[in-house]
Amino acid sequence: MNKSRLFVSLILCLLVSAVSGLAQNVQKITLKQAEDIAVANHPRVREAQMNAFAAGETVKEARSAYFPIAYGNLTGAEALDKSRIAAGGLNNPIIFDRYSNGITASQLVTDFGRTKNLVASARLDARSAQEDVNTARADILLDVDNAYYTVLRAAAVLKVAQETVSARQIVADQVSALAQSKLKSDLDASFANVNLAEAKLMLVQAQNDLKTANAQLSAAMGFSDQRQFELVEEPLPGAPLPDLTGALAEALRKRPELSSLRYQRDAAEKFAKAERDLWFPAVSAVGAAGFTPLHDSNLEDRYAAAAVNVNIPIFNGYLFSGRKAKAQFEFRAEQERLRDMEDQISRDIRIAWLNADTAFQRLALTRQLLDQASLSLDLAQARYQLGLGSIVEVTQAQLNKTQAEIAQASARYEYQDRRAILLYEMGDL
Secondary structure (H helix, E strand, O other): OHHHHHHHHHHHHHHHHHHHHHHHHOEEEOHHHHHHHHHHHOHHHHHHHHHHHHHHHHHHHHHHHHOOEEEEEEEEEOOOOOOEOOOOOOOOOEOOOEEEEEEEEEEEEEOOOHHHHHHHHHHHHHHHHHHHHHHHHHHHHHHHHHHHHHHHHHHHHHHHHHHHHHHHHHHHHHHHHHHHOOOOOHHHHHHHHHHHHHHHHHHHHHHHHHHHHHHHHHHHOOOOOOOOEEEOOOOOOOOOOOOHHHHHHHHHHHOHHHHHHHHHHHHHHHHHHHHHHHHOOEEEEEEEEEEEEEEOOOOOOEEEEEEEEEEOOOOOOOHHHHHHHHHHHHHHHHHHHHHHHHHHHHHHHHHHHHHHHHHHHHHHHHHHHHHHHHHHHHHHHHHHHOOOOOHHHHHHHHHHHHHHHHHHHHHHHHHHHHHHHHHHHHOOO
């Protein structure tokens, strides 16, 4: 007996420890904390940041044309006596035996604006990439908000399902007892049990929905595994919605997607100008100097030379014309792309505003619906107990009340979710 009691005590201790460990693993967070975790942790935000850093480096690449280019040379040559290069190029055909060390440097003097436009285009592309970071951040915040309110809604529906099972269990037990006493028919007991079974099915579905919502929240916060969180209720936003006309104008100014597209359009315009400037001459200064320790008697120990080179395009098989036309078409495409995005955002803001307004109206309507459904259930149960009504009235009234409770539990979080979507569309998230 003592060994059995010790074994049972050990099992209970292990169970208590396991439950305590699970409780400790559940983290209590607010919506703001969930958003901060997602922004710091989600790979999509980091990916956008890395792309922005990469775009910033292209500015250095374009700007490098402003700086001189210098490189060293180590050259050794040996030739047959009296040998000459007789074919293969318009150059000095004489080859002298030698070994020489030297430095060659070149500096662009001017290309009449091409490099300037390339640098400006790269800078605008970098700004566009930075706006893409803001877009990724806003997308992640919206995903977190949606998942957060989905979890709260699923938890509220689960609570309704649990209460519904308890209430219908009481009714089923009462009707079954009355049926056994021959005060009610077996049909009434069957109806009550069917109603109870439906409530249990709803409970199972509600439990699954809550687990699914928690998985979505974990993924939205950037976790590869599923985490358990205790979510803090957020205060219900106020009734007044922003003015629709003002919201449209403000969103067109603040949305990061539009800012990114504007920078891309401007970058395409600068690049088109740079491609046009290919036809302009490029003026460069070139210098070379070195020391020749081993050389033919015809050569000196040192050498130095400087020159100015003007490269004037004449004909290249319409290459520059094609590049210029392509860049101009791409610029026009960016203009139309921006216009299309502005139209889409204007439409999305109108839809989001209407959905938020409808969700706010549902708050009062669902409260009225629940009050009426509760009153209807009380009357149906009273009529049934007095023998004036049927079990069908009671089960239908129970169903109506359950639906009304779910609608009321959902309305609060639906409004908060719709409000978050509206803020996102306005560029305020």
